[in-house]
Amino acid sequence: MLFQVGGQGTRPTFFEMSAAQQLPSSLRSALAYSLGVMALRRPILHKVLDYEDEFFALLMLVLETHSVRTTDASFAESLYGLRRRSVKIKIKKGDVHLDSANGIQLSGLEKHQRVLSVVFLVVLPYLKSKLHSIYNKERESQLHANLWGSSDERFDDTDYLDIGVTPVDQTRAVSDAELSSRARILRGAKKFIGVCYPLIHAGHEGATFAYQLLYLLDATGFYSLGLQALGIHVCRATGQELMDASSRISRMRSRERERLRGPPWLKKVQGALLTSMYAVLDYAQTGLIAAVFIFKMMEWWYQSAEERMSAPTIYPPPPPPPAPRAAKEGIQLPSDRTVCPLCSEKRANPSVVTVSGFVFCYGCIYKYVSQYKRCPITLIPAELEDVRRLFHDM
Numbered sequence: 001m002l003f004q005v006g007g008q009g010t011r012p013t014f015f016e017m018s019a020a021q022q023l024p025s026s027l028r029s030a031l032a033y034s035l036g037v038m039a040l041r042r043p044i045l046h047k048v049l050d051y052e053d054e055f056f057a058l059l060m061l062v063l064e065t066h067s068v069r070t071t072d073a074s075f076a077e078s079l080y081g082l083r084r085r086s087v088k089i090k091i092k093k094g095d096v097h098l099d100s101a102n103g104i105q106l107s108g109l110e111k112h113q114r115v116l117s118v119v120f121l122v123v124l125p126y127l128k129s130k131l132h133s134i135y136n137k138e139r140e141s142q143l144h145a146n147l148w149g150s151s152d153e154r155f156d157d158t159d160y161l162d163i164g165v166t167p168v169d170q171t172r173a174v175s176d177a178e179l180s181s182r183a184r185i186l187r188g189a190k191k192f193i194g195v196c197y198p199l200i201h202a203g204h205e206g207a208t209f210a211y212q213l214l215y216l217l218d219a220t221g222f223y224s225l226g227l228q229a230l231g232i233h234v235c236r237a238t239g240q241e242l243m244d245a246s247s248r249i250s251r252m253r254s255r256e257r258e259r260l261r262g263p264p265w266l267k268k269v270q271g272a273l274l275t276s277m278y279a280v281l282d283y284a285q286t287g288l289i290a291a292v293f294i295f296k297m298m299e300w301w302y303q304s305a306e307e308r309m310s311a312p313t314i315y316p317p318p319p320p321p322p323a324p325r326a327a328k329e330g331i332q333l334p335s336d337r338t339v340c341p342l343c344s345e346k347r348a349n350p351s352v353v354t355v356s357g358f359v360f361c362y363g364c365i366y367k368y369v370s371q372y373k374r375c376p377i378t379l380i381p382a383e384l385e386d387v388r389r390l391f392h393d394m
Contacts, residue, residue: 010235014216016080017223017234023076024125028056053133057126064121070249072109073237074121083237084109084117087221106233113230120226128204131197138194253278324356327379333358340364342376350390355380362389 032052039045048055063075071078072085085106109117207225214220222228256274260267326333331341340347342364349362356375360368365387368376375382 010238011221012080012082012234012236014212016082017215018212020074020076020080020082020234021223023079024060031056053126053129057122061118061122064118068109068114068117068121070252072114073234074117077234081237082234084113084232085235086110086113087231087233106235109232113232116230117232120230124226131193132201134190134193135197138190142194324378324380326377330379331376333377342368352388352390353382354386354388355382359390362387 032049035045035049039049060075067073067075067078068084071083073083077084086109088105088107211220211222211224211228215223220228221233223234227234253274257271260270262270333341334344338346340361341358342360345361347359347361350359351362351365352359353365353369353375356378358375358377360376365376366384369382369384369387373381373383
């Protein structure tokens with residue numbers, strides 16, 4: 001599973017680094033799709049999909065920790081035959097390699113670099129995913145409030161009847177007044193994330209683009225800002241390094257077996273568990289990718305030609321959106337729904353303004369929209385093309 005995509009020396013090409021960086025996101029999309037398909041027959045898997053970020057972060061935490069600990073590379077980098085090396089200014093005795101092209105001394109990773117590598121590979125992407133989710137929800141709620149108003153300001157049947165404040169409205173007002181301090185802090189934090197996240201995301205993407213461009217132009221040996229913060233270069237693994245890594249893994253596992261304590265039967269059980277865990281970790285790289293690939297192939301193979309050529313599924317129409325709120329400067333609605341708000345008489349040739357959904361007499365609304373270019377109730381901009389005749393007055 002080692003891919004040498006051109007280039008000379010130990011410095012990986014831009015395409016190798018890009019492929020290694022994009023592999024986790026591609027693997028996550030494939031796993032999420034596979035779980036979604038299997039959840040159609042096993043509803044219990046929906047609980048896993050509800051915690052998709054946590055599930056994938058836990059999976060990558062195990063894989064990345066094992067990969068960095070044994071091979072000095074991330075899960076994706078080890079798949080492409082790459083290794084992480086610490087940048088040293090002074091040459092030290094031991095496992096030191098000189099990159100003659102750039103005059104940089106490279107050595108094996110230190111303990112704190114391994115720990116921080118796992119943090120940069122797992123924790124930071126998880127936090128970014130959660131912040132992105134919170135930002136999207138906050139943005140959707142703001143857009144919904146700007147278009148349709150808040151939940152307690154929506155125009156519903158009670159507004160038509162004009163019966164004043166209802167007990168439900170009073171209950172809502174009391175509940176809003178009794179919000180706990182924790183809920184207010186969470187609401188403020190969400191608003192703060194909604195304001196600051198675009199700037200943080202733009203800065204991160206800009207720095208990523210700048211480092212990738214410099215790496216492509218051979219102006220720096222760091223592919224990303226995180227690698228430079230850790231003082232790490234990514235290099236191709238030589239044959240000797242692969243052999244050394246294999247022997248190091250064998251020594252580490254031998255020491256772990258020697259540390260087992262307890263009766264002979266307990267040692268056998270612990271040894272069997274360790275052997276099973278080692279087997280899972282050794283074949284996790286190829287196993288995950290092969291499982292997703294086989295799943296997609298089987299799904300395509302067993303899908304009949306009739307199903308592929310059949311007409312698309314007809315779904316029921318979605319529920320209508322909530323009615324927009326009436327503007328304070330707009331015309332007030334009458335209590336009788338069959339009366340035109342403009343002429344205050346029973347509607348003749350009823351016509352609807354599609355931008356708001358309110359119904360008027362055709363002549364009244366035609367003249368109003370021609371002159372003011374807006375809905376008379378919500379004051380939303382409208383054109384004559386937005387006026388539609390209704391053949392059944394509801």
